[in-house]
Amino acid sequence: MKFGSYFLEEITPYESMLRRMDEILAKRTTKFQELTLFRSEGFGKVLILDKDAQSTERDEHVYHDTLVHPALLAHPEPTSVFIVGGGEGATLREVLKHPSVERAVMVDIDDELIDIAKELLPEWHQGAFEDPRSDVYAEDARAWLEQHDEQFDVILVDLTDPVGEDSPARFLFTVEWYSLLKKRLKPGGFVAMQAGMLLLTHHREHPVIHRTVREVFEHVRTYRTYIPGYFLQFGFILASDHTDPLTIDTATYQTRLDERRLKLRYLNAPLITAQFALPNDLIEAIEAETMVSTDAEPFWLDEEGNPHQKPLG
């Protein structure tokens, strides 16, 4: 390990990563978070929000392909999409690749982050904010959805985890929140969301989210991918009242990819199907989970990643 500049990130409470920074491109503070952007030999531009790597230039397509395309390909003809969070613009960019999409509403609470993204992160948004189909609001997404009764074919939830007993994100992981999302879905609609890291499958973050979503939606399926820039595997959820994602076969995904002329850097039809295959220990952890997060008792994570529903003490 050579002398020089590094970013220290606590990957877990017991393992920390020192990431070499070839050049620090920006350091900004918004009302909500602190942003550090640096250039890394291995990952290109690396975006840090507060204490964690959020996205890197060379592998952001792995995350964004996985968040966006399974849901949009599960839907036979998505015309309207709602995005919760997603401030740097890459989720929006991927959504707009589907030719049937006529309207994409994105609501991220951090207006300054959106402005910074427009200026410093062109590799992520690639002009998506300027697309005439895009409608971007800097507001609290839950408030926006409560105040607008518009419905969407697909809702994508791109949030950070509710770490800490005072995390405001806690109220975006509850039965009431998922019920609101359900009301804002058109018939036949799908919700997809980032749903927690799967470091060791006995960790309960993902199982609690899965269990909570299951209170609201008929069909709830976990899928997963490894995110190189995080050095971690993450769980995602695809939920619907209409169609069990597991009944969509590889051929259907393939047909839709072909019809929509989508050339993805990471995902293809067999891999989408494969992402839904889970290991035994994760299946057992999901089945064993009993915690349901509600507005009255919203769950949050301590530093070790353990879920709680009440203040610690």
Added chain:
Amino acid sequence: MKFGSYFLEEITPYESMLRRMDEILAKRTTKFQELTLFRSEGFGKVLILDKDAQSTERDEHVYHDTLVHPALLAHPEPTSVFIVGGGEGATLREVLKHPSVERAVMVDIDDELIDIAKELLPEWHQGAFEDPRSDVYAEDARAWLEQHDEQFDVILVDLTDPVGEDSPARFLFTVEWYSLLKKRLKPGGFVAMQAGMLLLTHHREHPVIHRTVREVFEHVRTYRTYIPGYFLQFGFILASDHTDPLTIDTATYQTRLDERRLKLRYLNAPLITAQFALPNDLIEAIEAETMVSTDAEPFWLDEEGNPHQKPLG
């Protein structure tokens, strides 16, 4: 990050991990490598060989399930298995779970490592060295196979990567070596091997191994898994002259798991199939690769993970 004892590991040349050590259990030096064994809050016992984490108590099943069972389940009735490396005994342990196995020969060059494993790593071998079907040699595996013309149903290759232009492991990644393995396979046999990390798919280590194995075997398939304790994704190869692994369907894996009464902690039939689904960028990297490693020009990796066939200087 709290004060205390840490192990510094260079995950890549640009990213280093500091792993908290709750207790250092052993530090030993053999003729071939230096072993550090410590207890970690997140992973239980962690085994370091030289500079890298090799295995952890809590997730070694992910690695060993993935190395062993796809090959042994691909074979309708494996009776004899040869293991290259695998000194800590967990590969052997998993092999012996298949009831048809009558003979398992393991050859690891480091006799001291095997002795240390017997003493300090009971969670790994779980008595496998004492199984009457086991035959363990502390020798160079290539020399052993050249001197014995015994044939096996399955050969499992559990080696570390050829890092450095003088790495002796270089000669266990060549056309001639894979040809030797092929000669030691019974008709219908399979070879499975650990085949390099897949951090970003443009890395060429795995593609070069894949390309080289393809010189020798008719059917060569890449599959992959995330290893939590490494914080990395690894590629594996399943090769055969007889059967394309992709033609073995999930139902066949399921039937064999049931017949053999195997209860695995990590793998199941759908997940084995899913591990063979590759992302687009990895498919392209494998297809684009042209380097073939031979005894005359054995490939090796520099610190950045780039493959070379000649000395650098």
Added chain:
Amino acid sequence: MKFGSYFLEEITPYESMLRRMDEILAKRTTKFQELTLFRSEGFGKVLILDKDAQSTERDEHVYHDTLVHPALLAHPEPTSVFIVGGGEGATLREVLKHPSVERAVMVDIDDELIDIAKELLPEWHQGAFEDPRSDVYAEDARAWLEQHDEQFDVILVDLTDPVGEDSPARFLFTVEWYSLLKKRLKPGGFVAMQAGMLLLTHHREHPVIHRTVREVFEHVRTYRTYIPGYFLQFGFILASDHTDPLTIDTATYQTRLDERRLKLRYLNAPLITAQFALPNDLIEAIEAETMVSTDAEPFWLDEEGNPHQKPLG
């Protein structure tokens, strides 16, 4: 920086040291502290108590020479010495080198530390605990002194700093405590103490201690040394009601060193005198200090090293 085992120490809240551990010799937990003992290439055995390096085999003589000999050489004929703390035995060892010493009482609260020192730290105590002149108690030093009205020629205070608003050490840095020490001094006696790091001279830890001791003793002088194993400079205090240490000239120290046939590895007569020469910025910081620590309002240090007399709130 090579892969391997390191001890992470926060030298300041902003600068942390990773110390390479060639071998971990012991890790023990007592009622009062956690001890880590490792071998370092640069410093030999390194003793860590809780979060900080306490002493190293190769440079402990710098610290112990500086704590012990200025006071004992300032006294024309010290016969009895009291040591507060000093569990690993090196302070006692240096005291016993003065031939006039007939009795050395050491009181350290941590009986287990003393036992560990006897077993694992022979380079420090070098048999001092077994010297017939030594009288070692595992008790609270303040309680011991309150209960015994014995008087001493020299009292040496070898304590760690009062870090944290609940630190029990706070009551060993107050006017009342120093008044107790004064009562236990024979006429003409001296007190010497470790008195805080001098990283940048505007830090107030040492000035507060100096200011507080000045409430009690007529003559209070700061002296200093660099401790290589800490990578820090430390302040010490020599106090007396009888003699201003600055009036003791180099020749007197030299005569006493000669008479007592002391061969020290670090200190000599001119260097003792030199240690009392202070830089301008430290002189100003001591003169400007107004905080006096009392039992009613004992001072303590926050993580940045700032002194406080009340809870932070």
Added chain:
Amino acid sequence: MKFGSYFLEEITPYESMLRRMDEILAKRTTKFQELTLFRSEGFGKVLILDKDAQSTERDEHVYHDTLVHPALLAHPEPTSVFIVGGGEGATLREVLKHPSVERAVMVDIDDELIDIAKELLPEWHQGAFEDPRSDVYAEDARAWLEQHDEQFDVILVDLTDPVGEDSPARFLFTVEWYSLLKKRLKPGGFVAMQAGMLLLTHHREHPVIHRTVREVFEHVRTYRTYIPGYFLQFGFILASDHTDPLTIDTATYQTRLDERRLKLRYLNAPLITAQFALPNDLIEAIEAETMVSTDAEPFWLDEEGNPHQKPLG
């Protein structure tokens, strides 16, 4: 240790420091070195050249007071001063404080460093480059002195250490180099120089420099100070053919400080005298040293700080 940006510096081959960077102010590469400038909570602006901290805003006065003033105060009336190195301008700044100085020539090989200093390091130079008495050249100092036969009252050598067998700095630590300096001194002149870290006194870097200077000058004296921003103690040398520095008493320094109306932040007359008092182990190491560095066999340091006169291989 909090998440965030850090500079990793190898203080020794076995101890590394992670310094928290609150803000990275500049990163520049010159023909000769790489400069990193960041803001630290503890030290203000921190200047890194290549791999090591060179100077910090809050404690640069410790280093520069120590390099400059003992020599200029040893001289009864210095009118001309020559500075070898010293690119950031603080040595020049301190020299110009002596009212008798009519001419100060500074020669630093790195013209880009001087330009960067003018722009980014006003706290260091404080306009010294613009003083009409200053004459600054961006050249090799040895070549300059060989080509100009001007003589000076004081020569100050502010160089980095000759680390590595190919270090060009090797030829600025030889008998021939010191002989050249002597020729460029006026009668009664002094040379002062930074002369290596004193981490443990058995390290030989300083003793070799001392031994080599002794080949050339009649009076050679070591003095020392702790540099907080380095977390290390450094040795300096004051040499002269005319006056033994140890014969200059505190009163003389005091008189000259008064006459010249110098108000220093760090040094005062008693402290200058005190800096020449050395510990026993350092005295012994200097006396035991036999290596003399010459142009034919210039000494250099390996990574462990051991001196060599021939290539290692």
